[in-house]
Amino acid sequence: QLSGRTPCRSHHCGPGSGQRLLLSRIFQPQNLREDQALSLESRSGELTCKSQRLMLQVGLILPASPGCYHLLPYTVRALEKLVRLIDQEMQAVGGQKVSLPSLSPAELWRATQRWDLMGKELLRLQDRHGKEYCLGPTHEEVVTALVASQKNLSYKQLPFLLYQVTRKFRDEPRPRFGLLRGREFYMKDMYTFDSSPEAARQTYGLVCDAYCSLFSRLGLQVIKAQADVGSIGGTMSHEFQLPVEVGEDQLAVCPSCGFSANVETLDSSQTNCPVCQGPLTETRGIEVGHTFYLGTKYSSIFRAQFTNAEGKPCLAEMGCYGLGVSRILAAAIEVLATEDSVRWPGLLAPYQVCLIPPKKGSKEAAATELTERLYDHIAEAVPQLHGELVLDDRTHLTIGSRLKDADKLGYPFVVVAGKRALEEPACFEVWCQNTGEQLFLTREGVLDLL
Numbered sequence: 360q361l362s363g364r365t366p367c368r369s370h371h372c373g374p375g376s377g378q379r380l381l382l383s384r385i386f387q388p389q390n391l392r393e394d395q396a397l398s399l400e401s402r403s404g405e406l407t408c409k410s411q412r413l414m415l416q417v418g419l420i421l422p423a424s425p426g427c428y429h430l431l432p433y434t435v436r437a438l439e440k441l442v443r444l445i446d447q448e449m450q451a452v453g454g455q456k457v458s459l460p461s462l463s464p465a466e467l468w469r470a471t472q473r474w475d476l477m478g479k480e481l482l483r484l485q486d487r488h489g490k491e492y493c494l495g496p497t498h499e500e501v502v503t504a505l506v507a508s509q510k511n512l513s514y515k516q517l518p519f520l521l522y523q524v525t526r527k528f529r530d531e532p533r534p535r536f537g538l539l540r541g542r543e544f545y546m547k548d549m550y551t552f553d554s555s556p557e558a559a560r561q562t563y564g565l566v567c568d569a570y571c572s573l574f575s576r577l578g579l580q581v582i583k584a585q586a587d588v589g590s591i592g593g594t595m596s597h598e599f600q601l602p603v604e605v606g607e608d609q610l611a612v613c614p615s616c617g618f619s620a621n622v623e624t625l626d627s628s629q630t631n632c633p634v635c636q637g638p639l640t641e642t643r644g645i646e647v648g649h650t651f652y653l654g655t656k657y658s659s660i661f662r663a664q665f666t667n668a669e670g671k672p673c674l675a676e677m678g679c680y681g682l683g684v685s686r687i688l689a690a691a692i693e694v695l696a697t698e699d700s701v702r703w704p705g706l707l708a709p710y711q712v713c714l715i716p717p718k719k720g721s722k723e724a725a726a727t728e729l730t731e732r733l734y735d736h737i738a739e740a741v742p743q744l745h746g747e748l749v750l751d752d753r754t755h756l757t758i759g760s761r762l763k764d765a766d767k768l769g770y771p772f773v774v775v776a777g778k779r780a781l782e783e784p785a786c787f788e789v790w791c792q793n794t795g796e797q798l799f800l801t802r803e804g805v806l807d808l809l
């Protein structure tokens with residue numbers, strides 16, 4: 360602890376007006392070698408991709424059992440930032456956030472036959488009375504039964520766009536690639552209820568646009584590809600795919616008109632674009648989102664209905680819309696990271712700034728104090744960086760080794776009190792990750808930059 364006072368119980372600590380977040384107090388295994396990271400995965404056997412290796416090495420996740428991970432503090436911060444962005448996008452199109460139980464009664468799944476159709480992927484269990492459940496892998500049944508329970512809905516109240524961000528459970532035949540394919544993972548799932556097919560198609564378009572807006576804010580170039588409806592069913596479906604080599608999906612893309620489709624939907628012998636007849640190219644992708652126009656497939660089974668303008672009962676027209684929340688985090692790292700260092704979409708970086716005071720030694724006291732003062736100044740002067748600053752107080756380590764750690768964790772800005780911190784005027788060394796620049800700035804310069 361830098362301040363030399365009695366340790367307080369918070370990991371935000373220190374004297375003066377601001378409480379400082381000290382790196383040494385963050386719960387995070389650090390700097391694992393590749394073989395150490397691999398040994399953590401020994402139960403499931405292999406390191407299968409860059410994001411999995413890096414996330415283990417720098418202490419973002421720890422394996423708990425095959426396909427299940429502990430998400431450590433940095434990851435949870437990034438995840439919460441992602442959820443806030445998703446909330447903004449979903450609420451901008453009228454989404455209302457709900458939270459449905461993960462324990463999902465078997466009778467709902469029997470009603471749609473998916474109790475049998477989903478096979479071994481469904482994690483099943485019984486309560487003390489022998490009543491059967493599954494742990495929700497998705498929530499079409501549950502949400503449709505919920506809406507159906509409301510007996511006096513009028514067309515004037517629709518559409519309803521209900522979404523949640525919760526853990527989903529799937530007994531994947533081969534969990535791998537770290538957070539990319541887990542057995543327990545975070546998904547945003549939205550279910551929409553409209554009063555006509557036209558209105559439902561309009562909703563479908565709006566939600567797809569919201570997905571595009573989300574990915575563009577994240578700086579991720581996704582491909583919106585025509586997709587198979589799979590076991591969820593319906594009549595129209597798109598996948599949002601992030602092109603990258605480790606992706607498990609194969610896409611056919613038309614460079615001339617932009618058409619793209621998951622090859623699962625295509626006649627595999629087709630080499631020309633069905634829209635413009637131009638030649639198709641193939642690329643691999645990670646499925647980060649999936650949208651379905653469901654029609655009345657579920658509303659007809661559970662009788663989710665409303666009264667129309669003529670006072671007649673009508674079935675709701677439904678859509679469902681998934682985003683792989685934890686998968687997006689790992690997929691972004693997969694695309695943006697270098698071989699050695701994690702890189703985040705700017706809006707998701709767990710902390711924006713890491714400050715590194717000098718190594719403990721004869722002359723460091725003044726520079727350490729300068730760094731602490733700079734921390735407090737930034738915290739005060741830049742409200743949007745409130746809670747976004749970490750002080751790397753591991754002063755038994757050299758600046759160089761802490762700088763290397765900071766680079767591995769991918770902070771957008773790293774501020775070092777190096778040799779020039781004790782010159783007049785004091786200059787800090789600032790590493791800007793998005794531009795790759797190294798700048799020497801006075802305290803005011805740092806504040807301006809941030």
Ligand code: ATP
Pocket residue numbers: 497529531538539540541542544545546646647648649681682683684685686
């Ligand atoms: P996949 O083809 O990769 O198995 P899916 O088509 O079975 O995915 P959906 O039912 O469409 O998945 O679920 C919505 C979203 O949830 C997916 O687009 C994906 O981003 C995410 N997702 C699905 N399965 C997993 C998993 N095992 N781990 C992490 N995210 C997942």
Ligand code: MG
Pocket residue numbers: none
């Ligand atoms: Mg699947």
Ligand code: MG
Pocket residue numbers: 646
């Ligand atoms: Mg799929």
Ligand code: MG
Pocket residue numbers: 646649
């Ligand atoms: Mg899918």
